[in-house]
Amino acid sequence: MLKVGLLGAGRIGQVHAVNIAGHARSTLVAVSDVVEGAAQSLAAKYGAQARSSDDILNDPAIDAVLVATSTDTHSDLIEKAVAAGKAVLCEKPVDLSLARAKACLAATKDSGQPVMIGFNRRFDPNFGAMQAALAAGEIGKAELLSITSFDPAPPPVSYIKVSGGLFRDMMIHDFDMANFMMGAPPVTVTAVGSAIVNPEIGEAGDVDTAVVTLTYADGRIAVIKNSRRAVYGYDQRVELLGSEGLLSAGNMLENTLSKSTVAGVSSAKPTYFFLERYMPAYVVEWNAFVTGVLDGTPLAVTLEDGISALAMAEAATLSAKTGAPVTLADL
Template sequence: MLNVALLGAGRIGQVHAESMTATRDSRVVAVADVNREAAEALAARIGAAARSVDEIIADPAIDAVLIATSTDTHSDLITRATQAGKAVLCEKPVDLSLERALTTLAAAEATGRPVMIGFNRRFDPNFAALKAGFDQGRIGKGELLSITSFDPAPPPVEYVRVSGGLFRDMMIHDFDMACWLFGGPPARLTAHGAALVDPAIGEAGDVDTAAVTMVWGDGRIAVIKNSRRAAYGYDQRVEILGEKGLLSARNVLENTVEALTAYGAVAAKPLHFFLERYMRAYQIEWQAFLDAVTQDRPMPVTLREGVAALACAEAATRSLATGTTISLTPGMLG
């Protein structure tokens, strides 16, 4: 039984709290948040104590922490927690700065403590089945990967201003998915983007519609498409074309009823947002972290892989700004 603490009591922290309290393999003993009232409310709901980050880090009885705080705190908390001997599961991204993330990688690896980055989509049963089938050689060598990720509506502009931009905040999930499926980061990538959904997002210095082409050293290609607006719901699809065929993971729909009439076919829309679409993935993710820690297994999503996804986001940001293709150098990957 692991004693664990949750750092962050906001929306994503509350999502994680559900998964953390649903297993018998761990016990949430403490919650911390800059908003003390939020920490106290969540702690009371799950039977834990509201404590400060400093108290949690210093407590040797706490074996692991889940970091769900604002992104600009991730690097510092990963470093402090691992140096205190704790295992860490940290929400994506590692940091908004690739330079800081690389410093954190070196510091955490020096401690030897396990760190996992929370790319929950790897644990979605549909995407996991696609990955398993691909690794089993069902379609032979992958040649062309297509990832679609559309949100139903854009976030508030206030959030956009502090998010680090679409590539670091939203598409980073897809960068990780592409690297995971194709066995590592690409050699180079090219990004295109615009603010087509909300002009205020453009005024804030970000884009809400983007496409990135990634190319691996052997010529394999991935295309990622992101939009902050899809009127029909949360659109999440992955497709791999290989030498022997095609593997695809389609949307999860609100229901499986389909009406077939003389006028055509009508089916349900995709689930509306990530909380409905990926709640099961968060639960599997937490159990995978616990299994890795308690059974001394490799982390299923390493800190180094988190840095690679951030390096892709950094390269995409540079590509969009310069209108050029950006190569991913060894120095960007740690």
């Protein structure tokens, strides 16, 4: 039984709390949050204790921590937790600074402690089935990958300003998805972007609509499309052309009802946002972490994976400014 401390009792922390408590091989023993009341209320619901994060990190009875705090604390908490001998599942991104993330890796890689980064989409049943079909050779060799990832609505401009920008904040998921599917990082990253959804996002120095093209050493190509706004809901699709076929994974819909009238045929929208779409993925993710830690098997997403996606985000941010391709090895 894995004894788990949860750092961060916000929206995503609450999702993790259910899964930690509900898993047959893990228990939620402690919760911390900068807002003390939030930790207390969440802890009470699952018979856990509300404690400070230092307390949790220093408690030898706790085996693992789940880091669901704000991004700027991730690297520090990973380092402290690893130093304290704990297994770590840390929400993405590792850090907004590639240099800081690399330092975090350097500081922890010889510890032997398991560190997993929470790229939840790898655990989505649809994308998981896709990667498995590819790995099983069902479409031959991959050639052209296409990722569509649209949020339902842009966040407030105040958030945009501290987010690290669309490529680090939003597209980082898609960079990891590309790595998941392609099994290797790209050679070059070419980005175009604009602030067409909301000009204020442009004034804040960011983009809200972007297309990134990735090239690979063996001639494969990937393309990622992002928009901060798809009024019909969370649009998350991946498509992969291979030498012997095409794999395509689509959205989860609110329901299967369709209505045919003189006006046409209408059906349900995609589920609204990531909590609705990826709730099953968080369950699978937690199971992957618990299994890896308790059974000593390799973790599905490593700190290196987190850094790889971050490097791609940095390259894309640069390319979107200059228009020119950025070679990843040059970063």
